[in-house]
Amino acid sequence: MINHLITQKNWQTQLSEAITSVDELLSILQLESLRADVYVPKHFELRVPRAFVAKMRAGDRNDPLLKQVLPDQRELTKVTGYVADPLSENSQNPVKGMLHKYQSRVLLTITGACAIHCRYCFRQHFDYSANMPTANVKAQIVDYITAHPEINEVILSGGDPLNVTNRRLFAWLDTLEAIPQLTTIRLHTRLPLVIPTRLDEALLDRLSQSRCQIVMVIHCNHANEIDAFTSAQLQRAQASGITLLNQAVLLAGINDSVEVQAQLSQRLFASGVLPYYLHVLDKVAGAAHFDSDERLSVALYWSMLAALPGYLVPKLVREVPNRPFKVPVNIYNDDENRHYGRLKN
Numbered sequence: 375m376i377n378h379l380i381t382q383k384n385w386q387t388q389l390s391e392a393i394t395s396v397d398e399l400l401s402i403l404q405l406e407s408l409r410a411d412v413y414v415p416k417h418f419e420l421r422v423p424r425a426f427v428a429k430m431r432a433g434d435r436n437d438p439l440l441k442q443v444l445p446d447q448r449e450l451t452k453v454t455g456y457v458a459d460p461l462s463e464n465s466q467n468p469v470k471g472m473l474h475k476y477q478s479r480v481l482l483t484i485t486g487a488c489a490i491h492c493r494y495c496f497r498q499h500f501d502y503s504a505n506m507p508t509a510n511v512k513a514q515i516v517d518y519i520t521a522h523p524e525i526n527e528v529i530l531s532g533g534d535p536l537n538v539t540n541r542r543l544f545a546w547l548d549t550l551e552a553i554p555q556l557t558t559i560r561l562h563t564r565l566p567l568v569i570p571t572r573l574d575e576a577l578l579d580r581l582s583q584s585r586c587q588i589v590m591v592i593h594c595n596h597a598n599e600i601d602a603f604t605s606a607q608l609q610r611a612q613a614s615g616i617t618l619l620n621q622a623v624l625l626a627g628i629n630d631s632v633e634v635q636a637q638l639s640q641r642l643f644a645s646g647v648l649p650y651y652l653h654v655l656d657k658v659a660g661a662a663h664f665d666s667d668e669r670l671s672v673a674l675y676w677s678m679l680a681a682l683p684g685y686l687v688p689k690l691v692r693e694v695p696n697r698p699f700k701v702p703v704n705i706y707n708d709d710e711n712r713h714y715g716r717l718k719n
């Protein structure tokens with residue numbers, strides 16, 4: 375019922391009414407006893423939309439959705455190897471607001487804002503203020519793409535690209551669709567899970583009319599993120615011709631069991647979404663407690679292969695700075711670097 379009332383509001387109202395107070399969140403969930411464990415860093419404060427909170431279980435301190443958003447003291451722990459910019463993205467900006475990491479596609483950070491703050495986010499220390507494309511930078515981005523004919527796909531990212539108004543988003547689509555070499559526009563977004571109302575009619579209409587193929591990669595880590603309304607919204611998006619894929623992050627204590635992963639894949643598929651990637655955690659400072667042991671991750675993956683049909687098993691990958699692709703985690707006891715060396719020769 376509460377969720378029903380929330381989803382009646384338009385997405386921008388929901389965005390502005392997101393919970394930013396730890397006390398309010400814990401009070402709604404009847405978990406005031408957790409207050410002493412909470413630590414909120416200045417650079418990345420609590421933010422969670424009410425539609426997402428409505429999918430959490432009151433009174434459950436181990437709720438898998440709550441654990442993704444509630445900041446705690448462990449973020450203060452300094453762990454060797456966990457750094458502010460784990461993917462060295464700050465060195466891959468040929469134009470402000472654009473990352474060119476992979477041969478055939480570029481990524482645009484069209485906003486630094488997200489509807490939700492995920493505690494494990496690898497971009498939580500990213501300097502968005504220095505990387506937002508302004509109007510004149512837009513022309514430079516177009517020039518850069520045109521000068522690189524190997525680029526055929528643009529990824530709209532952020533932050534969350536669906537955090538911007540339809541007007542701004544459509545202006546980006548207009549600009550990109552006018553570049554003849556582009557065949558595909560991809561949106562990386564968590565908004566369909568955290569404010570499902572964001573998939574509004576105007577957005578779906580515009581995306582369905584694009585001359586480019588539209589791929590929407592959502593970011594869902596647990597089946598509980600997909601309730602009946604969210605599932606219906608995703609199915610509407612699929613029915614309007616959008617290819618829907620999911621990328622999840624493997625998170626210790628949240629989705630690192632075969633039961634949880636199988637349930638996630640099945641619920642995604644029932645909602646018109648195919649599992650795409652399961653990312654090993656990027657080693658970002660403050661998030662070491664979410665990381666899972668590599669051997670256990672590989673064992674989990676073998677169990678997923680046994681439990682699910684192949685089309686519901688996402689690729690287990692990690693990002694390695696300066697590699698021109700996401701690196702498949704080696705599930706055979708072989709030397710991954712030797713494989714990479716072979717590929718280069």
Ligand code: SF4
Nearest residue numbers: 488491492495533564
């Ligand atoms: S929505 Fe994505 S970019 Fe935003 S905080 Fe979460 S993981 Fe990071």
